[in-house]
Amino acid sequence: MEHLNIDGTAKAYRGLWVMNPEGAWRPSLGVFMNIGGTLRKEERTFFYNYGTENFAWVEGYSQGAGSYAKNSDSLYMKCNPNMISAVHFRNWVTNIAIPLGKFSKIYFRGKVTTAGHVVDWGICDAANKMTQNFTKQVRATDTAGWDGTSSLDVSGYTGNYHIKIQAYDGSIRGTNCYIYQIWAH
Numbered sequence: 001m002e003h004l005n006i007d008g009t010a011k012a013y014r015g016l017w018v019m020n021p022e023g024a025w026r027p028s029l030g031v032f033m034n035i036g037g038t039l040r041k042e043e044r045t046f047f048y049n050y051g052t053e054n055f056a057w058v059e060g061y062s063q064g065a066g067s068y069a070k071n072s073d074s075l076y077m078k079c080n081p082n083m084i085s086a087v088h089f090r091n092w093v094t095n096i097a098i099p100l101g102k103f104s105k106i107y108f109r110g111k112v113t114t115a116g117h118v119v120d121w122g123i124c125d126a127a128n129k130m131t132q133n134f135t136k137q138v139r140a141t142d143t144a145g146w147d148g149t150s151s152l153d154v155s156g157y158t159g160n161y162h163i164k165i166q167a168y169d170g171s172i173r174g175t176n177c178y179i180y181q182i183w184a185h
Helices: none
Strands: 002-006 009-013 017-019 025-027 030-035 038-043 045-049 057-063 066-070 075-079 088-094 105-112 118-124 136-141 147-153 160-169 175-184
Touching (some): 057 066, 057 160, 066 088, 105 118, 105 160, 118 147, 118 175, 160 175
Antiparallel strands (some): 045 175, 057 088, 066 075, 075 175, 088 160, 105 147, 105 175, 118 160
16 A cells, blocks of 8 residues: 655555556556655556556466455455365466566565465466466565565566466465555566
C-alpha cells in the first residue's frame, strides 16, 4: 500500500493514475517523494499493481489440485483445496520475457491467508516458463498469515526473463496466496 502526503497527513492509496498525452488514463510508473525538502521521483516499473497488468500475466505450471483467479486487486492462487497429502503447484508468470538490464531489484507484495506451505518469487528463462523451475528465486514465506514485501536482487542479469510467482503445497495444509504488486527499480 502506497501513501501520499495530503495536507500534512499520510493517506493510503492503491496506485496512482495519470492521463497520458492521448487522453487515456494509465497507472503511474513513478512516485514523487519529499526527501529533505526536495521532491524526488522514485522510479518504479510496475509489472502488476492492484489489478492493473502492465504486462500480461498467465497461468503457468500447475500440478495437483487448486485454482487461479484474477481479482479486481490481486492475482490469486490456491493449492490443495482438498487438503490431501500430495504435490500441488500453481504459478503466475509474465507472458513475455522482460529485459532486466536496467533493474537492480524486483519487489513482490502479497499475502498468504491460510496455513501456507511455500510461496516463491523469481525469474525464469523461456524454457522454464511453464515448469516449476526458476533461474533465480527467493522464498517469501513458508508460514501462515504472511503479509509483506519481498525482494529479489537481479542486478547481475542483463538478458530477458519471465517473472514468476509460485505457490506450492506438499502437505495437508493448503495454500491461499494473493499477489498485490510486483515492481522493479
